[in-house]
Amino acid sequence: MSEHAVAPYRNDFLREVEKNVEEGHWVKMCMQCGVCAGSCPLGNAWAHPPQEIFMMIRAGKREEVLTSDSMWMCTSCYNCIVRCPRQLPITHIMHGLANYAHRLGLAPKGQPTQATATLFWNNLIKKGRVNELTFSLALYFKDGFVQGIKNALGMQSIGLGLMKAKRLNPMEILGGHGVKDQSGLQAMIAKAREIEDRKKGFSK
Amino acid sequence: MAEMKTAAYICSGCGIGERVSTAQMAKVAQKEGKMALVREHACLCDESGVQAIRDDIEKEAVTHIVIAACSRRAKTEAFNFPGIAMSRANIREGVIWSQPDDADRAETTQEMADDYVRMGCAEVKKMKVPEGNPNRASNKRILVVGGGVSGMTAALEMADAGYDTVLVEKSAALGGWSAQLVKRVPSKQPYADPADTGIAELAAKVSGHKHIKVYLNAVIAQTNGAPGRFSVDIAQESGATVTEEVGALIQATGFTPYDMMQLPELGAGKSPNVVDQLGLEKLVKAANGSPVKRPSDDGEVKSVVFIQCAGQRDEAMESGGRHLPYCSGHCCATSIKQAMYFKDANPDIDTMVMYTDLRVPGTGEDFYRSGQQKGVIFTKGKTASVEASGNACKVNFKDLILNEDATIEADLVVLATGMVANSGMNIDIPEEEVAKMEVKPVSILNLNYRQGKDMPQLKNGFADSHFICFPYETRRTGIYAAGPVRRPMDMTQAIEDATGAAMKAIQAVENASLGRAAHPRAGDLSYPIVRLEGCTQCKRCTVECPFGAIDEDEKRFPVFNESRCRRCGTCMGACPVRVISFENYSVDTVGMQIKSVDMPDEFSEKPRILILACENDAYPALDMAGMQRRSYSAFVRIVPVRCLGSVNTIWITDALNGGWDGVMMMGCKKGDDYQCHFVKGSEMASYRMSKVDDTLKQMGLETERVASYEVAITDIERVPQLIDEYAAKIKEIGMSPMKGFA
Ligand code: SF4
Ligand code: SF4
Ligand code: SF4
Ligand code: SF4
Numbered sequence: 001m002s003e004h005a006v007a008p009y010r011n012d013f014l015r016e017v018e019k020n021v022e023e024g025h026w027v028k029m030c031m032q033c034g035v036c037a038g039s040c041p042l043g044n045a046w047a048h049p050p051q052e053i054f055m056m057i058r059a060g061k062r063e064e065v066l067t068s069d070s071m072w073m074c075t076s077c078y079n080c081i082v083r084c085p086r087q088l089p090i091t092h093i094m095h096g097l098a099n100y101a102h103r104l105g106l107a108p109k110g111q112p113t114q115a116t117a118t119l120f121w122n123n124l125i126k127k128g129r130v131n132e133l134t135f136s137l138a139l140y141f142k143d144g145f146v147q148g149i150k151n152a153l154g155m156q157s158i159g160l161g162l163m164k165a166k167r168l169n170p171m172e173i174l175g176g177h178g179v180k181d182q183s184g185l186q187a188m189i190a191k192a193r194e195i196e197d198r199k200k201g202f203s204k
Numbered sequence: 205m206a207e208m209k210t211a212a213y214i215c216s217g218c219g220i221g222e223r224v225s226t227a228q229m230a231k232v233a234q235k236e237g238k239m240a241l242v243r244e245h246a247c248l249c250d251e252s253g254v255q256a257i258r259d260d261i262e263k264e265a266v267t268h269i270v271i272a273a274c275s276r277r278a279k280t281e282a283f284n285f286p287g288i289a290m291s292r293a294n295i296r297e298g299v300i301w302s303q304p305d306d307a308d309r310a311e312t313t314q315e316m317a318d319d320y321v322r323m324g325c326a327e328v329k330k331m332k333v334p335e336g337n338p339n340r341a342s343n344k345r346i347l348v349v350g351g352g353v354s355g356m357t358a359a360l361e362m363a364d365a366g367y368d369t370v371l372v373e374k375s376a377a378l379g380g381w382s383a384q385l386v387k388r389v390p391s392k393q394p395y396a397d398p399a400d401t402g403i404a405e406l407a408a409k410v411s412g413h414k415h416i417k418v419y420l421n422a423v424i425a426q427t428n429g430a431p432g433r434f435s436v437d438i439a440q441e442s443g444a445t446v447t448e449e450v451g452a453l454i455q456a457t458g459f460t461p462y463d464m465m466q467l468p469e470l471g472a473g474k475s476p477n478v479v480d481q482l483g484l485e486k487l488v489k490a491a492n493g494s495p496v497k498r499p500s501d502d503g504e505v506k507s508v509v510f511i512q513c514a515g516q517r518d519e520a521m522e523s524g525g526r527h528l529p530y531c532s533g534h535c536c537a538t539s540i541k542q543a544m545y546f547k548d549a550n551p552d553i554d555t556m557v558m559y560t561d562l563r564v565p566g567t568g569e570d571f572y573r574s575g576q577q578k579g580v581i582f583t584k585g586k587t588a589s590v591e592a593s594g595n596a597c598k599v600n601f602k603d604l605i606l607n608e609d610a611t612i613e614a615d616l617v618v619l620a621t622g623m624v625a626n627s628g629m630n631i632d633i634p635e636e637e638v639a640k641m642e643v644k645p646v647s648i649l650n651l652n653y654r655q656g657k658d659m660p661q662l663k664n665g666f667a668d669s670h671f672i673c674f675p676y677e678t679r680r681t682g683i684y685a686a687g688p689v690r691r692p693m694d695m696t697q698a699i700e701d702a703t704g705a706a707m708k709a710i711q712a713v714e715n716a717s718l719g720r721a722a723h724p725r726a727g728d729l730s731y732p733i734v735r736l737e738g739c740t741q742c743k744r745c746t747v748e749c750p751f752g753a754i755d756e757d758e759k760r761f762p763v764f765n766e767s768r769c770r771r772c773g774t775c776m777g778a779c780p781v782r783v784i785s786f787e788n789y790s791v792d793t794v795g796m797q798i799k800s801v802d803m804p805d806e807f808s809e810k811p812r813i814l815i816l817a818c819e820n821d822a823y824p825a826l827d828m829a830g831m832q833r834r835s836y837s838a839f840v841r842i843v844p845v846r847c848l849g850s851v852n853t854i855w856i857t858d859a860l861n862g863g864w865d866g867v868m869m870m871g872c873k874k875g876d877d878y879q880c881h882f883v884k885g886s887e888m889a890s891y892r893m894s895k896v897d898d899t900l901k902q903m904g905l906e907t908e909r910v911a912s913y914e915v916a917i918t919d920i921e922r923v924p925q926l927i928d929e930y931a932a933k934i935k936e937i938g939m940s941p942m943k944g945f946a
Pocket of ligand 4: 734738739740741742743744745746762778779780781782783784
């Protein structure tokens with residue numbers, strides 16, 4: 001999207017975020033108190049805690065924000081939300097930003113949260129049910145075959161336990177269970193996507 | 205006045221009777237105090253007790269009474285006998301509540317009570333009933349200088365209360381700066397949008413009011429007089445001068461915006477697109493509803509940066525700051541309002557407020573949120589410079605959140621420059637220096653006072669105001685300061701301020717007409733009386749009076765302006781020949797108390813420490829210590845004084861000569877952040893006491909025998925500690941060698 005050459009500290013990127021990012025219209029309400037940054041149990045391990053992300057949006061740092069891995073690190077603990085004096089839905093904004101960056105293809109490649117989420121989604125929408133077996137295997141092997149074997153061996157006892165408790169069915173490898181109305185599901189997902197695309201500015 | 209007949213009333217209520225022998229106190233009053241009548245009562249403040257006193261006044265022609273009961277600060281409604289001289293011996297708070305109820309303290313507790321009875325008797329015999337200032341005047345008109353929001357509000361408040369008001373405005377129209385505003389910061393729910401200023405309506409009301417007379421294009425040429433009888437010459441544009449007789453004045457001369465040309469680093473003067481807040485109001489007004497134009501080329505403004513604290517909150521001048529060291533308080537909200545001018549007209553215009561700390565106290569927070577809601581962007585950043593770049597401006601700054609240098613381009617830059625008080629001449633600058641000045645300072649009030657043409661100034665050039673206890677009250681009685689001339693403030697505060705000053709002016713004219721003190725001893729009928737036969741023309745009283753109440757006549761004798769006087773007694777404390785006194789407070793009323801106590805001999809191990817305590821702060825703190833049963837040494841005897849400034853050194857030398865072992869002086873904080881009721885009283889006292897060491901040395905006494913303390917009314921815990929520490933010190937240096945000589 002080449003129209004996104006943003007002048008520093010002008011409001012172009014903020015407007016883009018307000019329009020396309022879930023809860024993005026809250027960013028302007030941040031008063032930069034820093035309570036979220038101080039409350040986030042992980043924030044100090046990130047490149048940019050929420051307060052900074054919001055300031056960067058207002059400073060027009062489009063590239064830096066959307067390629068950042070900070071919002072992918074949010075664990076949804078909700079500490080920031082309960083403490084923000086301006087009642088910003090910070091957690092949701094973090095996820096909204098992550099999703100927007102992903103849709104734009106700007107999210108950092110190989111970011112574990114992003115990879116996991118993508119696998120999960122693709123697994124889920126196939127039949128409308130999560131196939132635990134294929135999902136776990138895909139996760140184990142996402143970093144290559146050798147790492148996959150290691151992961152699988154490491155998780156062996158848990159896997160066996162799950163099987164015993166009938167939470168993991170080896171037969172799922174054959175395709176697994178799903179919702180009844182497969183075509184209805186696909187139509188529904190397509191419609192939802194269309195709506196979201198319209199909302200987030202991805203409509204063709 | 206009828207012949208003096210004395211009576212003492214000893215109360216045994218509130219537990220007094222259980223702790224001390226009132227019979228013994230009665231005996232002291234009779235034998236030593238020489239009271240004509242002495243009565244004991246089980247509860248003096250009840251109906252029967254008060255009636256007993258009234259009966260004595262009526263039937264026995266009693267004129268002078270001593271009430272040995274609670275503190276003089278308690279039961280003032282019950283013990284209120286007009287026309288009667290009264291002394292109160294503080295037996296409850298000052299003795300039984302401040303002394304532990306221990307058997308081994310019973311003796312010293314009784315001694316304390318007896319002494320306070322002696323002191324009360326000694327005091328009352330020297331008191332007269334004050335009759336009020338004979339030089340009273342009763343002009344109740346009030347003159348207001350300045351026709352801005354503060355001045356107009358003050359005039360209207362007083363006029364609505366029925367007082368004839370004269371308003372003098374320098375310019376050709378009422379309204380002041382506020383008339384130049386497009387809108388004002390809202391003062392009403394929901395505090396979300398700029399509001400109408402209401403100035404036109406206010407000005408119309410003022411101009412049309414039957415109790416208000418307005419002079420436009422006019423200034424004050426001269427001010428003479430005192431509360432109740434000021435005479436003010438008003439110079440008009442035509443050259444004519446009219447004289448208005450009034451009873452009080454309010455100075456509401458407002459402010460001037462800090463000159464932005466002092467801020468070239470922020471682009472002032474470098475680009476027409478850099479304006480101050482009033483400059484922006486002009487641009488918006490000129491646009492008259494259509495898009496605001498960029499001054500350099502009339503292009504439409506698409507982006508605006510507001511720079512907060514421009515030339516404000518600079519380091520204090522002393523430490524190298526070049527601009528205003530203070531915060532003007534209104535400018536953050538004003539910038540938000542101005543950003544809304546743009547956002548409300550066209551949300552696509554980018555507006556950014558650059559701040560280091562955004563200060564929007566109270567409902568300002570709602571306004572701030574509303575600004576954010578409307579899309580005004582706030583950046584925590586410190587501006588380094590503003591440069592012109594074609595028709596735009598480049599603002600270079602440090603982003604304090606992202607911790608990096610950055611630049612933003614904008615069509616318009618607005619500097620929030622702050623307020624400089626229009627307080628007239630600084631009377632503390634010596635005449636020689638004024639003579640050297642290129643731009644001569646211009647007086648506003650042109651007071652014909654020996655102290656100078658304008659009222660004194662506080663820090664940073666703001667007009668005088670007793671900011672901690674009595675805002676609006678200046679050191680020129682009958683002249684009040686209101687609005688941004690006395691401290692930076694916004695419109696809402698200015699309106700409140702003007703109303704307060706109006707009340708003060710009314711209080712002043714009413715009290716002046718009755719011959720009473722204006723404030724803070726409002727209603728006091730006593731006034732300083734000078735015995736000119738003894739006066740040596742030393743001028744100390746004239747110089748030390750904090751309120752400019754004393755002038756000199758042709759023969760250089762002091763002339764007291766009683767209605768300017770606040771009854772602090774500083775003149776009485778200053779006079780080396782002790783010829784100044786009040787009817788009910790004099791060198792004698794206190795001096796005789798000091799002499800009246802029973803002085804145990806050198807070997808008794810019972811030292812005596814005199815405490816001269818300011819009645820406004822230290823004495824209440826001591827009372828409250830008693831109420832909280834915080835005990836202190838039984839060797840102190842406390843005498844309340846109107847102000848430490850009223851302490852005449854004779855009391856100290858008399859006390860020391862009379863065998864007292866130490867003197868503690870307790871008064872209010874002095875200096876720039878004074879808490880003294882009378883502004884300079886405690887400072888004068890401390891200046892005089894700085895010389896007391898020499899006297900002590902001459903007498904062969906240790907310098908520790910006189911000690912000064914700054915005590916606040918809240919020092920309830922501290923005050924007993926101070927006393928005990930001092931008592932320990934006296935024990936250490938030993939008993940005074942002066943006992944038994946007096
Ligand atoms: S806690 Fe809320 S207002 Fe404070 S910095 Fe974080 S998001 Fe902004
Ligand atoms: S919800 Fe996310 S951003 Fe908020 S405190 Fe928790 S981890 Fe940090
Ligand atoms: S020093 Fe105090 S008491 Fe004396 S004239 Fe001045 S104001 Fe009045
Ligand atoms: S201080 Fe006393 S002696 Fe000196 S001028 Fe005043 S009244 Fe006279």
